[in-house]
Amino acid sequence: MSVTILYYALTAAHVMLSVAMALALLRMIRGPRAQDRVLGLDTLYVNSMLLLLTFGIGSGRTLYFEAALIIGLLGFVATVALAKFLMRGEVIE
Amino acid sequence: MSQAADLPLWAAIAVSAFLLLGSALALIGTIGLTRLPTFYERLHAPTLGTSWGTGGVVMASMIFFTVTGSRPVFHEILIGIFVTVTTPVTLMLLAQAALHRDRAEGDANVPPSATAGTGAGKEAPAAGTAD
Amino acid sequence: MSVLPYPLLSLSLVLMWMTLNSFTIGHLLLGGIIATFASWGMAALRPHKPRIRRWHLLPYLIGIVLYDIVRSNIAVVSIILAGRSHRQRSGFLAIHLDLKDQTALAILAVIVTSTPGTAWLEYNSSDGTLLIHVLDLVEEQEWTDLVKNRYERLLMEIFE
Numbered sequence: 192m193s194v195t196i197l198y199y200a201l202t203a204a205h206v207m208l209s210v211a212m213a214l215a216l217l218r219m220i221r222g223p224r225a226q227d228r229v230l231g232l233d234t235l236y237v238n239s240m241l242l243l244l245t246f247g248i249g250s251g252r253t254l255y256f257e258a259a260l261i262i263g264l265l266g267f268v269a270t271v272a273l274a275k276f277l278m279r280g281e282v283i284e
Numbered sequence: 285m286s287q288a289a290d291l292p293l294w295a296a297i298a299v300s301a302f303l304l305l306g307s308a309l310a311l312i313g314t315i316g317l318t319r320l321p322t323f324y325e326r327l328h329a330p331t332l333g334t335s336w337g338t339g340g341v342v343m344a345s346m347i348f349f350t351v352t353g354s355r356p357v358f359h360e361i362l363i364g365i366f367v368t369v370t371t372p373v374t375l376m377l378l379a380q381a382a383l384h385r386d387r388a389e390g391d392a393n394v395p396p397s398a399t400a401g402t403g404a405g406k407e408a409p410a411a412g413t414a415d
Numbered sequence: 416m417s418v419l420p421y422p423l424l425s426l427s428l429v430l431m432w433m434t435l436n437s438f439t440i441g442h443l444l445l446g447g448i449i450a451t452f453a454s455w456g457m458a459a460l461r462p463h464k465p466r467i468r469r470w471h472l473l474p475y476l477i478g479i480v481l482y483d484i485v486r487s488n489i490a491v492v493s494i495i496l497a498g499r500s501h502r503q504r505s506g507f508l509a510i511h512l513d514l515k516d517q518t519a520l521a522i523l524a525v526i527v528t529s530t531p532g533t534a535w536l537e538y539n540s541s542d543g544t545l546l547i548h549v550l551d552l553v554e555e556q557e558w559t560d561l562v563k564n565r566y567e568r569l570l571m572e573i574f575e
Binding site for chain 2: 507529530535536
């Protein structure tokens with residue numbers, strides 16, 4: 192019984208997070224300005240982090256947690272560098 | 285799904301509820317990202333996914349691994365804390381970059397820089413508190 | 416220089432180390448050594464040291480912020496799902512802040528940004544004006560009151 196409930200909830204969560212990633216990708220492609228694309232990238236990596244956490248629940252392994260943590264770390268640095276680039280035109284000054 | 289067989293029913297319901305809540309909020313936030321008309325409105329949408337969206341999925345993961353592993357597992361809370369601390373920094377920087385770009389182009393919908401003057405050549409004097 | 420210049424930072428580093436690994440004596444020692452060196456490194460950078468004056472108000476602040484996040488989550492979800500045109504209803508809002516403490520301002524920025532209805536745009540430290548963007552700007556005075564009376568007054572009590 193609990194396996195069935197968890198299976199359907201996990202499938203629904205996977206579908207919802209995948210659709211969310213697709214929509215964030217759509218915003219990245221459509222723009223219209225550069226800051227919209229960076230915001231789309233930011234949302235994309237947060238959603239992929241959540242998707243990896245749900246994969247971790249599905250497989251019962253903690254390996255996915257570490258992958259999610261690394262995506263979170265690298266995505267944060269990437270967005271900050273891109274925002275800095277939009278503001279100044281340079282990343283390292 | 286190998287470990288889920290020995291999961292009691294209440295835990296399965298709690299994990300599913302938190303999972304659905306978190307992913308639904310993340311999805312609604314992203315729908316807002318695609319539907320809202322201006323950049324500054326779109327800036328509000330991803331915080332749905334990073335506040336209770338992340339919170340729900342992290343809670344679900346914590347309950348699942350604590351019950352199946354029969355020992356308290358709460359390293360997922362680090363992701364929650366990390367996302368809560370970093371999202372304001374990224375959104376503030378993006379907002380300042382957008383303001384800077386819009387003012388440089390002379391967009392009339394954006395309020396002028398708080399310091400007097402044109403602000404065209406100034407390198408963002410109010411750099412926020414996060415730097 | 417004291418042995419542990421930043422006790423709170425060291426404690427949270429040890430806790431983080433042990434949640435990532437495991438709660439054993441060995442990891443307590445290893446994490447403790449790393450946290451000590453990290454706080455020495457932090458002291459070498461000499462950042463502005465925050466002073467928390469009233470500890471007992473912190474749980475109250477966390478409580479009202481969590482409540483506000485839930486409330487504004489519901490509000491923003493209904494705005495997004497309703498899908499009507501609300502271009503006229505969102506807007507910029509300038510608020511004059513009396514808060515000067517840097518840590519308190521950083522906490523205020525986290526609060527304002529993590530509640531989905533409001534976004535922190537710009538703060539001018541020379542004259543203390545803060546520019547925020549509000550998604551549902553029906554009553555300007557209401558949002559000014561929210562920031563000034565609900566958060567700023569509490570933060571000033573805690574930090575100043």
